[in-house]
Amino acid sequence: MQLRDLSSFMPSFIDVVDVLLVAFIIYHIYNLIRGTIAANILVGLLILYALSFVVDKLHMQLLSRILGYFTSGGIVIIVVVFQQEIRRFLLLAGKNASLQRNKAWWQYFFGKAEAEKNNYARIKPIIDACKSFKQTRTGALIVFAKYYDEQFYQNSCELMEAKISKRLLESIFQKNSPLHDGAVVIADNKIKSASCILPLTDKQDLPAQFGLRHRAGIGVTEANEATAIIVSEETGEISYAKQGRVKMNISFVELEKLLNKDF
C-alpha cells in the first residue's frame, strides 16, 4: 500500500491563526448572546442547517429542496433575525464606554470586591425605593435595559436622563404624579425615561392576579435585553422578570442578588 503524501494536509501558520481567530470570534458571539432570546434563535437556525445537511445526504429531495431555500439565504436570514443584536453589537463596539459604566473593565482593574461595593452603591437607591413601594402598596414597574434602544423606548416615554435616586423613583410612582402610569427605564446607570408604555406578553399561563403591569414587565423582557422589577399595587409583592420568565414574591436579599448580577 502506498503512503500518501500528508504534507499538503499540514496546516500552515496562517491556517492556525485563521482557525484561532474564528474560534475567538465564535466564543465572543456566544458570550454576547448567551442566555438571551437570540441564543435560542441561533440554536434553531443551527438545527435547521443540521437537518438540511442530513436530508441532503439521505437524498430526500423534496425536504432537501424546501430546507435548501432557507439555508441558501442563510446570511440574509441571519441579518434579518439578528437585526437588533447586530445593531447593538455595532453600537457597543463604537461606543466610547466609560470605565465606570463598564462593569467588566472595572472588575478587571479594581478587583471584584471593589466592583461589588461600587455596584451596591448603584443598586441601593433602587432597593430602598422598592422597600418603600412595598410598604405603601405603590404599584411600580422598573425596567433595566442592557442597551437603551431609542427606537424601542422613546416613542412611548417621557425622556428624563436623570440620576437614580430613591426619592426620584418615589416621586415618579406616587399616585398623583403625572408620570406614575407606565414604566421607568433605567440604562447606562441613569433613569432614561418614565411613563413608558411597553409591549404586553401574550403568555396564557400567568397567575390570575397578573394584570397589565405584570404583563408589560414580562413583555419587555421578551422583546428586549432587559429585566424588570414589578411591584404590585394590590399586594405590595415584588416580582422580577427576565427573558420572559417571572420570579414572584421575591425577598429584598434575592432582589439585591438579582440586581447585582443583571444591573
Ligand SMILES: Nc1ncnc2c1ncn2[C@@H]1O[C@H](COP(=O)(O)OP(=O)(O)OP(=O)(O)O)[C@@H](O)[C@H]1O
Ligand atoms: N403597556 C403598559 N406598559 C407599562 N405599564 C403599563 C402598561 N399597561 C398598564 N401599565 C401600568 O399598569 C397599571 C395597571 O395595572 P394593573 O392593575 O392592570 O396591573 P397588575 O399587574 O394587576 O398590577 P397590580 O398588582 O399593581 O394591580 C397602569 O396604571 C399602568 O401604570
